[in-house]
Amino acid sequence: MQLEDFIQQNRSAFEEEGPGPRVWAALEKELPVKQRARVVQLMARHWWKAAIIVALVVNAGLLVKFLHTKQEVAYVLPEMEEMQVYYTSRIEQKLDELGQYPEEQLGLDSTTRKELQLRNETYLLLEKELMSNPGNERIRAAMVRYYQMKLELLDKILSEQEKYHHITPSNKKDAL
């Protein structure tokens, strides 16, 4: 029998046990996660800035998903208007408060600032869909979600600002 055939046929018999525990013990000390941990530590104070972007992007994705699953349930529009007036005023009030902090103190980049504006691209998309399908429950729910999410994020940013800088704008109102 050829040597290679014999080895292939008895392959498992040629295998030894695995390495001793010292190999993993040494590897564990050098894992490339430590560097990441330092980055995470650095980011810890500003985690909410990253969170805002993630949340806004995810929410935009969810809204698009909502819009693609249409449901024909009739709802009355005046309810919607009432809801819009309520949330719009709350959000604008929060945006005003945020506007009173100096930009360098807020540390928000232009993308985040743009996303935080009341009528951002997601809003315009929702508004357009709502106009063409006024009775669609899913678009309605998506709009409410959009408002609530934005409001909560603004609250979070404002409370972080207070926590770190102990400066409250003069017209600070009760949180949501």
Place this chain on the structure above:
Amino acid sequence: MQPFSPFAVFNMSLYPNALEKMPVTDQIVVRCRKGDVRAFRELYEAYARAMYNICLRMTGHAADAEDVLQEAFTQVFKNLDKLGSDSSITAWIKRIVVNHCLSYLRKKKVYFEEVGETDAAEEAAVDEGAYALTVSAVKEAIGQLPDGYRTVLNLYIFEEYTHREIADMLGITESTAKTQFMRAKEKVRQLVKLKTKEV
């Protein structure tokens, strides 16, 4: 109206189904890239035994095999980002391990030098029926081979690289790789035969 917390969103994956459909090792790689310590452990456990066996065959020493394995995995962990999505992770890890074994051998001044052309028919010179191959005899014989022969034989039979690939790894010509392999095999046969007679 249900209150909506933005934090609920953080528990959701952007692509919740994508990860589930991936093969297990690909999932581990994704988690390693995120810095998940447990994923590194799982990746190591999945390959440690097979890769240690390569090191053991190539170095011939348990302690050296562990050292080489450790160095190789350090490189694997550091370079996971460079692993292409289409590449086989097993082949990639194995190649890193083999490369570390070869550099260990080079440090030991093992040369895979050119040898004169020999007749490939010399393989047929041994009387096949005169002895019986046994696992322990073959193992022992391979262990007694000079480092150069052992390397070529291991790469071809156990690691299943082609003569062309072996030649490229060792910096020798394909025909030298073939010749070295034939001679290594011949040597194993002689050693096994000797062992059989002794018994």
